[in-house]
Amino acid sequence: MAELIDRFGREVTYLRMSVTDRCDFRCVYCMSEHMTFLPRAQVLTLEELAFIGETFVELGVKKIRLTGGEPLIRHNVEELFDHLGALPTLQELTFTTNGSHLAQYAERLKQAGVKRINISLDSLKPDLFKELTRIGELQQVLAGIEKARQVGFQRIKLNAVILSGRNSAEVLDLLRFALDRGLDISYIEEMPLGSITEHNRGEAFCSSQHLRDMIGQEFELIPTSENSGGPSKYWRIPGYNSRVGFISPHSENFCSTCNRVRLTVEGRLLLCLGNEHSIDLRSVVRNHPGNKDKLIEAIMQGMSIKPERHYFELDNEPQILRFMNTTGG
Ligand code: SAM
Numbered sequence: 001m002a003e004l005i006d007r008f009g010r011e012v013t014y015l016r017m018s019v020t021d022r023c024d025f026r027c028v029y030c031m032s033e034h035m036t037f038l039p040r041a042q043v044l045t046l047e048e049l050a051f052i053g054e055t056f057v058e059l060g061v062k063k064i065r066l067t068g069g070e071p072l073i074r075h076n077v078e079e080l081f082d083h084l085g086a087l088p089t090l091q092e093l094t095f096t097t098n099g100s101h102l103a104q105y106a107e108r109l110k111q112a113g114v115k116r117i118n119i120s121l122d123s124l125k126p127d128l129f130k131e132l133t134r135i136g137e138l139q140q141v142l143a144g145i146e147k148a149r150q151v152g153f154q155r156i157k158l159n160a161v162i163l164s165g166r167n168s169a170e171v172l173d174l175l176r177f178a179l180d181r182g183l184d185i186s187y188i189e190e191m192p193l194g195s196i197t198e199h200n201r202g203e204a205f206c207s208s209q210h211l212r213d214m215i216g217q218e219f220e221l222i223p224t225s226e227n228s229g230g231p232s233k234y235w236r237i238p239g240y241n242s243r244v245g246f247i248s249p250h251s252e253n254f255c256s257t258c259n260r261v262r263l264t265v266e267g268r269l270l271l272c273l274g275n276e277h278s279i280d281l282r283s284v285v286r287n288h289p290g291n292k293d294k295l296i297e298a299i300m301q302g303m304s305i306k307p308e309r310h311y312f313e314l315d316n317e318p319q320i321l322r323f324m325n326t327t328g329g
C-alpha cells in the first residue's frame, strides 16, 4: 500500500478532520461575530467522513483528531468516533473541544477509544471568558473538565490562545490550574486566519518566549524533547506531572517536521494550515461512491502539492481568508 510522503520527504501520519464548521461559541480570534455557516448539502455526511478517515488510516495515518467548529455539537458524532475507534491500525483517536458539551459526552467518547483530549480554556474569569468567547459560560466548561478528569482519560491538555492585554495576565493562573489537576497545558500564538475587526492581531501578539520568561519568574522550566505528534514543544516543571507546551507558528516555525493534513467538513483536503493548496475530496466521494481507489488517487495527488511552509504576517491583511472554525483547528 502507498504511503503518504510529500515532496520534502515528510511522512503524513496525522489527520485533523473537521466534523462541523458550526460552534456554540464565537471566540474573538477564531470567528467574526456574525458568521454564516455551511448549508447541510455542502457538509460531508458522517458516513463520508468515516470512509475518508478509514482510507487515510489504510494509507498509514496513525493519529486522527476530530475538531471543528465544535465537534461535540455535531448530531450523532459518537457514531464517527465508534467507527474510527474500531480501526485496528489507528494508534490514536482524539478530539479538541471547547468543553461546553464535554460533561455529557466524556464517558461515551472514552468508551469509543479516545485516550487523550484537548480542551480550550483561555480564561478562568467568567467575565473575561464570556468576552473572549462572546457567548461561552465558564462554569459549563469547568464542569466538562471535571467530568473528563473523573472519567479518567490518560491525558487531558488545555489549550490557551494568549492575547496581549486581554488574557496575558492569566498565564500563571492558567498554569497553576493545570498543575494542580495534573493536566497538560499548551499556550498558542494567535494565527491570522480570517479577517477580524474585533482586535488587531499584531498588537495582541504574545510570543511563546515572552510567556516562558513570565512563567520562568515563578517556576523552573526544563526543556524536553517530548512530542505528542503535533506542533507543541514541551517543557516540564520539576515536581509536577504536567507538560507545558508552546505552539509557536510565528516565533518558532515548525513546518520542517510537519506530519499532518486537514480535512474541512466540506471535504477539502488542506495540505497546510497557512496555505490554500487543497484537493476536493467531496467531489471524489460523491462522484464515485465507495470507490477507494479513486479516493486514494486524489489523496496521493495532495502529497505532490503540500507546500514547504507557511508564512504568517500579523500586520497586514490576512492572506488566508478562511477562519479557524472552517479550517479545522
Ligand atoms: N471548538 C473547539 C475548541 O475551541 O477547542 C475545536 C476547534 S478550535 C478551531 C481548535 C483550536 O484552535 C482551539 O484551541 C482554538 O483556541 C484554536 N484557535 C482558533 N482560532 C485560532 C487562531 N486564529 N489562532 C490560533 N489558534 C486558534
Ligand code: SF4
Binding pocket: 023, 024, 025, 026, 027, 030, 031, 068, 069, 070, 098, 120, 324, 325
Ligand atoms: Fe468555536 Fe473553537 Fe472557534 Fe472558539 S475556537 S469559536 S470554540 S471553533
